Amino acid sequence: MRRVSENVELDPAVQAWTDQAGLPPGRARRVTMRGNPVLHQPCREITEFGPELKQLVADMFVSMEAANGVGLAANQIGVDARLFVYHCPDADEEFHTGAIVNPVLVPAAGSSLRPPDEDEEGCLSVPGEYAPLARPAVAEVEGLDVDGKPLRVRGDGMLARCLQHETDHTNGVLYVDRLTGPELSRVLKGLEQRVRKGELPDWSEGAV
Numbered sequence: 671m672r673r674v675s676e677n678v679e680l681d682p683a684v685q686a687w688t689d690q691a692g693l694p695p696g697r698a699r700r701v702t703m704r705g706n707p708v709l710h711q712p713c714r715e716i717t718e719f720g721p722e723l724k725q726l727v728a729d730m731f732v733s734m735e736a737a738n739g740v741g742l743a744a745n746q747i748g749v750d751a752r753l754f755v756y757h758c759p760d761a762d763e764e765f766h767t768g769a770i771v772n773p774v775l776v777p778a779a780g781s782s783l784r785p786p787d788e789d790e791e792g793c794l795s796v797p798g799e800y801a802p803l804a805r806p807a808v809a810e811v812e813g814l815d816v817d818g819k820p821l822r823v824r825g826d827g828m829l830a831r832c833l834q835h836e837t838d839h840t841n842g843v844l845y846v847d848r849l850t851g852p853e854l855s856r857v858l859k860g861l862e863q864r865v866r867k868g869e870l871p872d873w874s875e876g877a878v
Contacts, residue, residue, distance in 0.1 A: 761827030
């Protein structure tokens with residue numbers, strides 16, 4: 671089994687965020703793949719805030735960076751916890767960084783006035799496969815920060831998609847679960863072929 675690179679450099683903006691949040695150095699963990707049970711069930715709520723949580727968040731940021739992702743949920747590194755991290759651009763290409771504990775999607779003001787955004791979507795747990803998927807163009811998520819304080823994050827563009835995609839993960843839902851018909855068949859067939867040919871990236875749990 672190939673190793674995840676141990677020399678992962680965080681994006682400067684992510685490093686600044688982790689420093690401000692008081693996170694310890696993190697290590698890259700392998701990303702779980704579709705089919706792993708931890709991805710297909712609602713995650714447990716987090717009730718304890720302390721060093722263990724901050725270490726988990728630090729590991730998640732490094733794991734996300736190693737996989738060149740814009741968001742990552744805890745169950746994507748095998749941890750049953752309602753939590754995700756993100757470093758993702760909005761519609762104006764401005765990057766936003768953070769971690770949301772116990773996230774819940776809430777109605778976003780003005781979202782009903784904007785048509786759904788249909789764009790290509792992918793997932794680190796379904797590596798290499800993408801499919802068009804319509805989602806609301808604006809999203810808001812409520813939750814807690816790494817110290818247990820309430821927060822609310824609003825996003826448009828890719829950030830809106832990321833907030834919805836990652837909250838789905840904490841509910842045991844993958845983007846492929848929202849596909850049907852030929853698109854679903856194409857994505858699953860493509861993933862099956864990648865697995866069979868040994869073409870999964872080093873950071874995936876399916877890499878050999």
